[in-house]
Amino acid sequence: MLILASRRFLSMALIMVIVSFTLFAIFESDKLAVAGKVLGPYSNTEQRELWLEQNGYNEPFLERYITWVGNALTGDFGYSIQYKSPVSEVLWPRLGNTAILAGLYMLFMIPLSLTLGVIAGMKEGSVQDRVVSVGSVLTTSVPEFASATFFSAIFVFWLGWLPGTSAMTSGFSWAEIFLPVFVLVMYGFGYTTRMTRASMAEVMTSHYIRTAVLKGIPYRRVIMRHALRNALIAPFTVIILQLNWLLSGVIVVEVFFAYKGFGKLLLDAALFGDIFVIEACTLVAVFVAVFSQFISDIGYTLLNPRIRFT
Amino acid sequence: MTAEVQNNDDAPSAIGKFFKSIGLLRESPIAVFGLALILFWVILAILAPVLPLYDPNAPLEPFKFPLSEARDGGLYWLGTDHKGRDILSRVIFGAQQVLIWATMATLVAYIVGMLMGVVAGYLGGWWDEVISFVSNVLLSFPVIVLYIIIITYLGATGFNIVLAVTFASAPGIMRIVRGLVLDLRTRDYIFAAQTRGESSIYIMLVELLPNARGPLIVDACLRLGYTTITIAMLGYLGLGLPPPDPDWGKMIAETQPLGSFAGHMAIVPAAAISSLVLGFNLLADGLREISMRD
Numbered sequence: 001m002l003i004l005a006s007r008r009f010l011s012m013a014l015i016m017v018i019v020s021f022t023l024f025a026i027f028e029s030d031k032l033a034v035a036g037k038v039l040g041p042y043s044n045t046e047q048r049e050l051w052l053e054q055n056g057y058n059e060p061f062l063e064r065y066i067t068w069v070g071n072a073l074t075g076d077f078g079y080s081i082q083y084k085s086p087v088s089e090v091l092w093p094r095l096g097n098t099a100i101l102a103g104l105y106m107l108f109m110i111p112l113s114l115t116l117g118v119i120a121g122m123k124e125g126s127v128q129d130r131v132v133s134v135g136s137v138l139t140t141s142v143p144e145f146a147s148a149t150f151f152s153a154i155f156v157f158w159l160g161w162l163p164g165t166s167a168m169t170s171g172f173s174w175a176e177i178f179l180p181v182f183v184l185v186m187y188g189f190g191y192t193t194r195m196t197r198a199s200m201a202e203v204m205t206s207h208y209i210r211t212a213v214l215k216g217i218p219y220r221r222v223i224m225r226h227a228l229r230n231a232l233i234a235p236f237t238v239i240i241l242q243l244n245w246l247l248s249g250v251i252v253v254e255v256f257f258a259y260k261g262f263g264k265l266l267l268d269a270a271l272f273g274d275i276f277v278i279e280a281c282t283l284v285a286v287f288v289a290v291f292s293q294f295i296s297d298i299g300y301t302l303l304n305p306r307i308r309f310t
Numbered sequence: 311m312t313a314e315v316q317n318n319d320d321a322p323s324a325i326g327k328f329f330k331s332i333g334l335l336r337e338s339p340i341a342v343f344g345l346a347l348i349l350f351w352v353i354l355a356i357l358a359p360v361l362p363l364y365d366p367n368a369p370l371e372p373f374k375f376p377l378s379e380a381r382d383g384g385l386y387w388l389g390t391d392h393k394g395r396d397i398l399s400r401v402i403f404g405a406q407q408v409l410i411w412a413t414m415a416t417l418v419a420y421i422v423g424m425l426m427g428v429v430a431g432y433l434g435g436w437w438d439e440v441i442s443f444v445s446n447v448l449l450s451f452p453v454i455v456l457y458i459i460i461i462t463y464l465g466a467t468g469f470n471i472v473l474a475v476t477f478a479s480a481p482g483i484m485r486i487v488r489g490l491v492l493d494l495r496t497r498d499y500i501f502a503a504q505t506r507g508e509s510s511i512y513i514m515l516v517e518l519l520p521n522a523r524g525p526l527i528v529d530a531c532l533r534l535g536y537t538t539i540t541i542a543m544l545g546y547l548g549l550g551l552p553p554p555d556p557d558w559g560k561m562i563a564e565t566q567p568l569g570s571f572a573g574h575m576a577i578v579p580a581a582a583i584s585s586l587v588l589g590f591n592l593l594a595d596g597l598r599e600i601s602m603r604d
Contacts, residue, residue, distance in 0.1 A: 015447050019450070019451070049481040081565075108431060133595075137588070141587040141591045142389060143539040143543060145559065145580070146562070146582075146583055147580075149576045149577055150577065152569060153569060156569070156570075157569050157570050164569070244453070245453070247452040247454050248543065250452035252546065255546075266458065267548075268447065270549075275533055278462075282459065285451075285452050285455045286451055287448060287453065290452050
């Protein structure tokens with residue numbers, strides 16, 4: 001177990017090194033372009049060179065990379081051109097807002113999709129299975145920007161129940177967070193539901209379930225005690241790996257509802273050319289993705305005794 | 311999946327197989343419905359230049375509601391947008407754009423992914439190590455970050471969107487193909503080909519890839535749907551194809567603030583993209599069901 005964990009950890013570290021190096025090479029190998037971005041289009045070459053000199057850009061590339069990584073590890077991501085403040089001051093509050101969004105999404109999506117998946121997988125081919133399966137295909141076919149359009153047409157413009165933007169200008173508001181979370185859940189639950197359904201359906205055809213049923217154990221107990229335990233291993237990995245896909249939806253939703261989160265920060269930085277913010281956001285996003293893969297691998301091994309020592 | 315691949319060992323002619331699979335489609339109403347949705351958009355997109363439509367980029371009369379009469383006596387079936395452009399025409403020409411680029415991007419991603427997968431799976435050794443590692447690095451990126459970096463760094467053109475989709479999708483395709491090839495390479499017909507002295511390239515392209523196609527067709531359908539979403543999403547986020555040509559995602563982004571009094575402007579393209587993606591997903595679902603049944 002420890003060997004597996006440390007091996008996974010090493011490959012995670014290696015991936016982070018490669019990603020950060022590639023990122024640095026893409027955005028900062030051309031020194032003059034960096035200075036141009038920071039000082040603006042009207043700066044002349046002399047000013048740019050002075051800036052490069054002052055900020056240690058005349059060191060060799062590798063040395064600069066190492067300093068940059070060291071700074072990033074201590075939470076110093078440089079200075080945002082767009083917000084005129086240190087990147088970390090912008091980044092952490094935004095990340096916190098997105099964590100609220102993602103946390104609420106998980107809170108609703110997980111119980112919903114596990115319940116629906118188990119109900120559908122219990123009896124393959126039954127009416128309930130049909131309804132859940134078709135329903136989940138239907139909802140995963142409507143991307144977030146489309147469903148956000150439909151739902152705000154209904155709840156915001158027609159019924160007038162909810163606000164159309166979620167900028168949270170006067171503090172946190174449940175009414176404002178409702179639609180972003182709802183839109184994410186509508187698009188996201190289908191995938192986990194299908195995975196749970198497939199996993200449950202597979203477990204239900206196994207011999208030990210048949211034995212349990214033939215022994216005369218009540219059906220409810222067969223499901224709750226015997227089937228669920230094994231059926232929920234696969235969805236566990238899927239749910240954690242979803243973090244990787246969730247970010248796309250988060251960006252769309254944050255843009256649509258003007259929610260001040262991490263995704264909007266990354267997109268705005270990319271459109272503006274705010275390189276230090278792009279770098280910081282990418283590092284954080286890749287770290288979260290790689291770390292969730294790590295957790296999912298380890299968790300899967302812990303949950304599934306059959307693969308513990310392989 | 312493996313059971314289905316085994317059935318392919320007795321290979322009838324490709325054309326015969328094609329007709330057989332069309333016949334099989336009839337067994338799944340879901341697949342037929344999905345195919346119908348896709349064909350609806352494909353036919354509209356192909357016929358777009360000859361249909362009696364207004365110019366999708368011409369400013370006519372702004373803020374017209376659906377079914378309102380045009381100044382020249384025509385009819386704005388779906389109304390016009392804030393710049394006075396005919397929405398029906400823009401949706402149909404937008405279908406053309408999204409279908410062309412989604413198909414192209416998925417195709418290129420497939421070619422790259424299949425080549426990577428078949429080389430990693432069949433040659434193994436260092437090839438496998440390197441290709442698998444590169445794929446793992448790419449897969450560890452949240453896809454949207456990959457898109458944002460590639461497109462902001464290289465610029466938003468059709469070619470770069472194809473490139474970005476390839477970077478994001480090829481590693482996943484590679485994993486599937488590699489898995490299939492690892493299973494297929496121990497088959498007798500591969501040994502037979504090796505004994506005949508066929509080259510590795512011949513075995514990979516002629517013996518292995520065609521026999522791995524079953525599960526790949528289902529995956530390709532799903533990926534077409536997902537790429538459609540991606541292209542529209544990039545358009546929505548302002549990273550899509552440059553204006554003025556209509557793009558479903560951009561149509562939503564441009565008219566979203568007008569939702570309080572002119573909701574149709576954003577609802578029409580949103581419904582268009584949902585129906586096309588639904589078509590791909592239902593077709594994939596139906597095909598998977600059929601392949602499991604055999």
